[in-house]
Amino acid sequence: MFRVEGSPAGRAAGAEGFIPFALPDIGEEEIEEVVSALRSGWITTGPRTRQFEGQFASFIGGGAQAIAVNSATSGLHLALEAAGVGPGDSVITTPYTFTATAEVIRYLGADPVFIDIEPATLNLDPARVGEYLARGSRRNSVRAIIPVHFGGLPCEMDEILRIAGRHGLKVIEDAAHAIPALYRNALIGCLGSDAAVYSFYATKTITAGEGGMIVTRDPAMAARCRVMRLHGISRDAFDRYRAETPSWRYEVVAPGFKYNMGDLAASIGIRQLEKVWRFHRIRSKMAARYNEAFGDLPVVLPPRARLGDVHAWHLYVIRLADGAGVHRDRFIEMMAEKGIGCSVHFIPLHLHPYWRGKYGLQPGDFPNALHAYERAVSLPMYTKMTADDQERVIRAVGDILK
Numbered sequence: 208m209f210r211v212e213g214s215p216a217g218r219a220a221g222a223e224g225f226i227p228f229a230l231p232d233i234g235e236e237e238i239e240e241v242v243s244a245l246r247s248g249w250i251t252t253g254p255r256t257r258q259f260e261g262q263f264a265s266f267i268g269g270g271a272q273a274i275a276v277n278s279a280t281s282g283l284h285l286a287l288e289a290a291g292v293g294p295g296d297s298v299i300t301t302p303y304t305f306t307a308t309a310e311v312i313r314y315l316g317a318d319p320v321f322i323d324i325e326p327a328t329l330n331l332d333p334a335r336v337g338e339y340l341a342r343g344s345r346r347n348s349v350r351a352i353i354p355v356h357f358g359g360l361p362c363e364m365d366e367i368l369r370i371a372g373r374h375g376l377k378v379i380e381d382a383a384h385a386i387p388a389l390y391r392n393a394l395i396g397c398l399g400s401d402a403a404v405y406s407f408y409a410t411k412t413i414t415a416g417e418g419g420m421i422v423t424r425d426p427a428m429a430a431r432c433r434v435m436r437l438h439g440i441s442r443d444a445f446d447r448y449r450a451e452t453p454s455w456r457y458e459v460v461a462p463g464f465k466y467n468m469g470d471l472a473a474s475i476g477i478r479q480l481e482k483v484w485r486f487h488r489i490r491s492k493m494a495a496r497y498n499e500a501f502g503d504l505p506v507v508l509p510p511r512a513r514l515g516d517v518h519a520w521h522l523y524v525i526r527l528a529d530g531a532g533v534h535r536d537r538f539i540e541m542m543a544e545k546g547i548g549c550s551v552h553f554i555p556l557h558l559h560p561y562w563r564g565k566y567g568l569q570p571g572d573f574p575n576a577l578h579a580y581e582r583a584v585s586l587p588m589y590t591k592m593t594a595d596d597q598e599r600v601i602r603a604v605g606d607i608l609k
């Protein structure tokens with residue numbers, strides 16, 4: 208059987224083995240597809256990337272176009288660029304996210320305006336966004352909002368889209384955690400934002416190793432993203448070199464980026480997308496089991512989806528209650544001593560040296576993000592985890608908190 212040397216996928220996560228925080232679930236189908244791509248001779252952007260885009264667009268539905276890129280970070284960058292964000296502009300987002308969400312704003316010479324989260328959902332608080340746009344110091348420079356569906360829980364999109372509409376702002380959804388998440392019975396990506404961007408990073412709900420997908424219903428946005436993902440060339444490499452229409456001529460129409468997805472990543476993505484609902488059923492069941500097991504412990508359980516919404520369950524984040532009797536950092540150490548990997552999502556951006564220094568931010572500027580961060584623990588939850596592994600995690604959490 209094919210194994211990448213040193214791959215965590217090669218490690219046993221059995222009864223006494225280490226239970227890692229996350230593992231990709233790669234089957235023989237993905238391996239065979241990659242091998243076929245390798246044998247085909249086409250390993251950069253080509254037929255499999257096209258196929259993956261087509262399958263992703265039909266998965267999302269509603270006439271969406273899908274543009275494959277090499278990460279969600281590059282997808283967010285392209286979508287913001289296509290939305291016209293540039294130097295001197297501001298973009299509203301949450302501090303309770305990965306730095307990629309905000310760094311792409313800086314790539315364009317614009318500045319983030321961080322707005323605190325709702326404690327109940329850990330998502331950007333629409334009421335605070337509305338207040339900022341009414342009275343905030345940089346409100347006139349705001350061009351866009353990037354809501355992040357934290358952990359896979361949909362943001363309150365009706366409210367965000369209503370506020371954006373009232374102020375003429377673009378909305379680019381950071382949907383890195385949100386495959387598959389539904390808001391009011393519609394998949395994220397179908398909700399009337401300007402674009403939604405998904406991640407296929409190794410730990411995500413479906414993976415391509417690395418990769419991302421921009422989904423948009425705006426033909427101008429789609430066209431701009433396609434051009435800018437490959438050097439600002441008006442056609443991609445596949446168009447230029449495929450045998451049926453050989454042509455060496457191309458035109459550079461803008462100083463673009465090198466953000467295209469290759470066919471090897473697309474091969475993995477194609478096969479993972481076929482499993483998206485099966486994977487989701489497994490994750491949802493695991494989340495339900497954790498919820499049931501932790502009901503009497505001094506923890507705040509992860510926020511649940513509202514009626515009509517579906518949580519993607521990328522992350523299972525508990526928050527230790529103030530009476531838990533153990534500090535979060537010590538809790539994670541004790542879990543590691545028991546052979547269980549945990550993580551923290553997220554260290555809020557305003558605590559990192561770059562963001563803190565650049566914008567003169569204080570820890571108390573976003574009290575809800577700070578409060579959540581200090582208590583948050585992401586527990587292992589992935590489709591390859593066995594029921595025994597999960598029971599071991601449950602016992603370990605119970606032993607530490609009892």
Ligand SMILES: Cc1ncc(COP(=O)(O)O)c(C=O)c1O
Nearest residue numbers: 278279280305307383406407408
């Ligand atoms: C909320 C969020 N946005 C964006 C990204 C960036 O995704 P990628 O690694 O595909 O660039 C991540 C990655 O973990 C993330 O958690």
